[in-house]
Amino acid sequence: MTSEPNKLVHAGPEDGWHGVVAPASRFAPESGRYHLYIGYFCPFAHRVNLVRVLKGLDSAIDISVVKAYPKGETGWSFPGANGPDDTYEGSTPDKLFGSKYLREVYFRADKDYKGKYSVPLLWDTKEGTAVNNESIEMLRWFQTGFDEILPQGSPQRSLTLYPEHLRAKIDEVAAWVTRDLNLGVYRAGFARDQATYDKNVIPVFAALNQLEQLIRKHGGPYVLGKELTELDVLAYTTVIRFDVVYVQHFKLNLGTIRGNYPVILEWLKNLYWNVAGFRETTNFKHIKENYTKSHSDINPLAITPLGPYPDIDSGVDLNFDAIDPGVVAHPAVLEHQKTLPDV
Structure with a gap:
């Protein structure tokens, strides 16, 4: 991730934009600007x-x-x-x-x-x-x-989500969360043949297995314990979509959050119900209808499933030490999980 205010903003028609809002820079912080x-x-x-x-x-x-x-x-x-x-x-x-x-x-x-x-x-x-x-x-x-x-x-x-004393761990975890979970769901979901799907579905669940262990080790309620970090944001925006879209639409059905990952489930529910900002920025109607009605090659009839119901369960158990971690124990998933950094 970059945060350099003097980085080239836009290199040309083939490039995106990379500007940074920062004091005493081209893009200075101003309300309403x-x-x-x-x-x-x-x-x-x-x-x-x-x-x-x-x-x-x-x-x-x-x-x-x-x-x-x-x-x-x-x-x-x-x-x-x-x-x-x-x-x-x-x-x-x-x-x-x-x-x-x-x-x-x-x-x-x-x-x-x-x-x-x-x-x-x-x-x-x-x-x-x-x-x-x-x-x-x-x-x-x-x-x-x-x-x-x-x-x-x-x-x-x-508020900072990248505190100095946790930066090394955040960087380490963000690498595989981004690669195997955030982007992994798309590699599997947009696979054009069986071999590509078979290859790409495995890292997704290896990452979920590892995330389950990571939250449990640090005792919650956040990924690294008592401090909300970038990892919670990175993981939440994928995990909140997992059961309601990715399981059926992207064929990521080796397991579900609510059925196989009790630690992640309580982490997810706590963020959604108890931490201001998470529920307010989550719109299940937009999420479900976007995927099911925008990918005609995957879902040609554009039918949006009613379930799962509810979109997310209520009731939060913050006693993470008492929760036995879950796992999707597919042999290939467990083998890939061994390649990830230790929790």
């Missing part, structure tokens, strides 16, 4: 919006929310793109420009842009250009970039 484009369905946009809320930047950085589907050749759209009856609960118009499609915003920053029209996208209204569309970069510098506009002594200003 920046606007964030997101989709509630996207785990990568979710992680940035979540940090935005955790840091108390709700009023300083407004959001525009694209519809969950359809994506189509023109990319993600805003309500009204196909006429006045084109509405979708929870989405918003493009509050800055009234665009029909997200790609129109990208072209305002670079008329020759040839990359993906992805969320999240942070826009600078002062310079009239994109700042950043790389979620892993924003996840890091959103934690500190706006601190000077937050009240002195407030918990939001002092």
Whole structure:
């Protein structure tokens, strides 16, 4: 992850944007100056919006929310793109420009842009250009970039998800969580043949096995114990989608969170029900309908399953020491788990 305020922002039409909001830089922290484009369905946009809320930047950085589907050749759209009856609960118009499609915003920053029209996208209204569309970069510098506009002594200003004494461990764990879990679900889910699926489904459950052990070892309620860190954000935005989408839609059915991972389940429920920001940034309707109605090759009839029910269980047990860790004991999963760093 980078947090260099002087890094080249945009190298050209083939590149994304890599700007950093930081004091005394081109993109200085100012309330109302920046606007964030997101989709509630996207785990990568979710992680940035979540940090935005955790840091108390709700009023300083407004959001525009694209519809969950359809994506189509023109990319993600805003309500009204196909006429006045084109509405979708929870989405918003493009509050800055009234665009029909997200790609129109990208072209305002670079008329020759040839990359993906992805969320999240942070826009600078002062310079009239994109700042950043790389979620892993924003996840890091959103934690500190706006601190000077937050009240002195407030918990939001002092919040960091990358504390110095845990950085080595965060970096170590984030490497395999990102590779095998965050990205792994897509490698398996978008597999075009049996061999590719068989290969890529294994690391996902090895990572879940390891995450189960990691939370249990540190005693919860967070991945590394008593402090909320980037690891909780990285893991949450994938795990909250696991049972409701990935198990059936991406054929990740070697196990479920609620059925096979009791430690992860309590960790997940605690974040959702007890930690402000997590529930508020999670929209199950957008999540379920995006995947099931946007991937015609995977789900050609675009039918969205009713289950599982409920989307997430209520009731939280924070006595992690008393929970016996679960495991998906498929031989190939256990073998891959041996390659991961010790918890």
